[in-house]
Amino acid sequence: MAKRRFNLSKGKLIALGVLVALVVLAVLAVEDWHQLWKISSAPDNVPIVAMLFLVPIFTWMGIKQSLANDRLIKELEQDPKLAKTHHRKVEPWRPGWARELHVWPYLVRIEFLVAVIVTVVLFVWSITLNAPLEEPANPNLTMNPSKAPWYFLGLQEMLVYFDPWIAGVVMPSLIMVGLMVFPYVDSNPLGNGYYTLRQRRFAIGMFSVGFLQWLLLIVIGTFIRGPGWIWFWPGQTWDHNAVVFDKNIDLHDLIATSWIGKTLQLGFLQSNWGKWIFGGLVVGGFYVVGALFFHWLMTVDFKRISLRPLHLFPRDPFERKLLERTSILQYVTFQFFAISVLLAMPVKLILRLALTIKYVWVTPWFNI
Amino acid sequence: MEPERPDQPEYKETKQLTGDETAGSSLVEKVRESGMALKERAVGEVKSYKDPQDTQLWKSIFRVSHDRSDPRNRSLAILSNVFLHLHPAKINRDAVRYPFTWGMGGITFYLFIVLTFTGVLLMFYYHPTKADAFKDILYLEHDVPFGKLLRNMHRWAAHLMVITTWLHMFRVVLTGSYKRPREFNWGVGVVLLVLTLLLSFTGYLLPDDQLGFWAVTVGTNMARATPMLGSEGPFGVQLGMTPFNDVRFGLLGGSIVDSNALLRSYIWHCIGIPLVASIFMAVHFWRIRKDGGISGPAPVVLESEMKAVKKK
Numbered sequence: 001m002a003k004r005r006f007n008l009s010k011g012k013l014i015a016l017g018v019l020v021a022l023v024v025l026a027v028l029a030v031e032d033w034h035q036l037w038k039i040s041s042a043p044d045n046v047p048i049v050a051m052l053f054l055v056p057i058f059t060w061m062g063i064k065q066s067l068a069n070d071r072l073i074k075e076l077e078q079d080p081k082l083a084k085t086h087h088r089k090v091e092p093w094r095p096g097w098a099r100e101l102h103v104w105p106y107l108v109r110i111e112f113l114v115a116v117i118v119t120v121v122l123f124v125w126s127i128t129l130n131a132p133l134e135e136p137a138n139p140n141l142t143m144n145p146s147k148a149p150w151y152f153l154g155l156q157e158m159l160v161y162f163d164p165w166i167a168g169v170v171m172p173s174l175i176m177v178g179l180m181v182f183p184y185v186d187s188n189p190l191g192n193g194y195y196t197l198r199q200r201r202f203a204i205g206m207f208s209v210g211f212l213q214w215l216l217l218i219v220i221g222t223f224i225r226g227p228g229w230i231w232f233w234p235g236q237t238w239d240h241n242a243v244v245f246d247k248n249i250d251l252h253d254l255i256a257t258s259w260i261g262k263t264l265q266l267g268f269l270q271s272n273w274g275k276w277i278f279g280g281l282v283v284g285g286f287y288v289v290g291a292l293f294f295h296w297l298m299t300v301d302f303k304r305i306s307l308r309p310l311h312l313f314p315r316d317p318f319e320r321k322l323l324e325r326t327s328i329l330q331y332v333t334f335q336f337f338a339i340s341v342l343l344a345m346p347v348k349l350i351l352r353l354a355l356t357i358k359y360v361w362v363t364p365w366f367n368i
Numbered sequence: 369m370e371p372e373r374p375d376q377p378e379y380k381e382t383k384q385l386t387g388d389e390t391a392g393s394s395l396v397e398k399v400r401e402s403g404m405a406l407k408e409r410a411v412g413e414v415k416s417y418k419d420p421q422d423t424q425l426w427k428s429i430f431r432v433s434h435d436r437s438d439p440r441n442r443s444l445a446i447l448s449n450v451f452l453h454l455h456p457a458k459i460n461r462d463a464v465r466y467p468f469t470w471g472m473g474g475i476t477f478y479l480f481i482v483l484t485f486t487g488v489l490l491m492f493y494y495h496p497t498k499a500d501a502f503k504d505i506l507y508l509e510h511d512v513p514f515g516k517l518l519r520n521m522h523r524w525a526a527h528l529m530v531i532t533t534w535l536h537m538f539r540v541v542l543t544g545s546y547k548r549p550r551e552f553n554w555g556v557g558v559v560l561l562v563l564t565l566l567l568s569f570t571g572y573l574l575p576d577d578q579l580g581f582w583a584v585t586v587g588t589n590m591a592r593a594t595p596m597l598g599s600e601g602p603f604g605v606q607l608g609m610t611p612f613n614d615v616r617f618g619l620l621g622g623s624i625v626d627s628n629a630l631l632r633s634y635i636w637h638c639i640g641i642p643l644v645a646s647i648f649m650a651v652h653f654w655r656i657r658k659d660g661g662i663s664g665p666a667p668v669v670l671e672s673e674m675k676a677v678k679k680k
């Protein structure tokens with residue numbers, strides 16, 4: 001095999017430069033190292049710090065195997081004759097090998113080894129780091145911030161963007177049920193029992209987006225939220241007296257009082273009926289646009305997208321075939337969960353954080 | 369049938385001590401001789417214990433010897449052992465490759481066992497009452513031998529179990545292992561994930577410190593907002609929900625996080641959820657076997673080989 005030489009192209013150099021600059025900026029921006037250290041070394045937060053390493057390591061392990069399989073798939077896909085005779089695994093069976101192994105000892109010894117390693121890790125961790133214990137519970141002394149354990153901080157962070165019944169009840173239920181129906185809406189028969197990205201781009205993409213969103217919310221909840229659940233950048237001192245004026249306004253108010261609203265005389269949006277209907281239309285419109293977006297994502301061939309000549313909807317023939325295998329029920333179910341969770345979450349996050357919009361739909365019974 | 373077992377050691381024929389033969393020798397001689405005979409016998413016996421697998425004790429427990437390389441014994445080692453019989457006797461050679469499963473499901477299960485073990489030990493020192501709970505934790509940390517280590521291990525194993533469950537699920541997605549015929553087992557897995565999170569959450573209150581108290585307060589406050597079942601949720605008031613009869617009240621056994629809440633989370637944490645989780649785990653493992661074992665590493669299938677959908 002030819003030696004791979006590390007060559008620095010211009011693009012890579014620029015990317016590297018930007019990265020270094022970002023790191024330097026981030027370090028310079030830290031005004032309170034003590035605060036940062038206090039948060040990241042809080043014993044109950046150490047697992048998240050561990051996750052920041054574990055998730056990438058295992059993701060890399062999965063991607064590596066996927067790419068190896070994908071190379072094999074591509075090769076066989078291009079040469080149907082070869083495909084008839086060629087082996088189908090990256091590490092194929094060799095003549096003379098047994099096809100099956102005895103579980104004793106070949107599996108049991110691995111299990112034993114792993115158990116020993118996990119035990120040692122746990123002992124070291126437990127000897128070096130103490131479980132936290134605060135003052136005795138005191139209902140009269142509110143902890144500020146009072147945070148749930150880190151794996152629930154995603155839910156707690158969602159409280160910022162949604163009313164409690166959505167963040168605390170509807171969203172978790174949707175996530176659970178959404179996970180359960182996942183196998184039933186994935187109509188792709190390929191990639192059953194082997195790593196591949198090429199054959200399952202959409203399914204893996206969707207799951208990973210959800211997983212990452214969840215982790216992102218946890219990271220925000222842990223490292224960024226301070227007293228009063230106010231946004232403090234990592235490294236900023238937590239100011240216990242900080243007050244943030246609630247400048248968030250509802251979408252119908254924003255539009256009615258804006259320049260456009262005034263010129264078009266949209267004041268009726270602020271009436272009771274006006275805001276119910278307006279909000280309903282906005283949410284309905286969101287589902288329509290969302291459905292179109294996911295449909296596009298599902299079928300587009302990213303490699304053939306171009307701006308000049310404008311070609312935004314090139315279809316991927318393989319994804320088309322998969323869509324044909326998908327029943328209407330599967331399709332609608334998927335769209336519902338994808339829009340209500342995967343899309344609604346980031347959209348609401350951006351609306352709230354960047355555009356300071358509180359609700360888009362205000363009714364006497366619920367607000368969204 | 370017991371092949372290649374070393375024969376029972378042969379004992380040298382000891383002299384029969386009859387009356388006339390001993391008549392001439394002294395008493396000392398007699399004692400010496402029988403002493404020698406006894407020693408020889410003991411040496412022989414010890415030699416036969418050298419291989420513990422040949423002892424009656426071993427055989428009674430394990431029923432088969434494990435180190436024999438003949439296939440029948442190796443299979444029996446798995447099949448006749450109550451702890452190992454969840455495994456098949458033989459598996460596909462590739463299925464033992466660590467990078468495929470990352471061993472994550474197995475690690476998660478092992479952590480569950482560690483948690484059960486350390487949890488039972490913690491229960492010896494813990495009373496779920498407002499008067500005792502916090503003091504018991506202090507006692508554990510400062511007076512109980514290895515109490516601090518015990519508490520730390522229980523805590524960190526719990527955190528680790530949450531992480532490994534997520535990673536396990538991620539692996540199952542990456543290898544497409546939730547596909548037919550394993551869709552149902554994926555669903556069982558989702559339930560296990562929720563139970564794992566609930567186990568951690570109910571445990572958080574038990575030290576009865578500020579951390580747990582406020583975390584649980586924040587958490588259960590959300591239950592107030594449950595549609596129809598919570599006093600502050602949509603349509604809750606219309607259905608007659610008040611802070612004294614809604615779901616939150618049911619969870620806490622009261623309208624505030626207090627002694628009833630402590631008792632309830634203790635019982636959920638130590639009995640209720642572990643019991644349910646064990647049942648689901650049993651189903652999870654059973655289904656892995658029934659679904660044909662681990663899904664891969666399977667041979668890759670090409671796009672061109674995709675079968676047409678059956679028209680019903």
Ligand code: HEM
Binds near residue numbers: 543
């Ligand atoms: C308490 C939590 C869990 C335990 C103890 C557990 C245990 C296991 C074990 C030991 C295996 C064998 C293969 C391996 O180690 O990867 C396995 C396989 C599997 N698990 Fe889990 N699991 C848990 C949670 C989950 C979750 C959250 C999911 C998905 C949502 C899941 C879905 C599956 C599936 C589909 C398989 C079959 C994989 C294959 O055939 O390749 N499990 N589980």
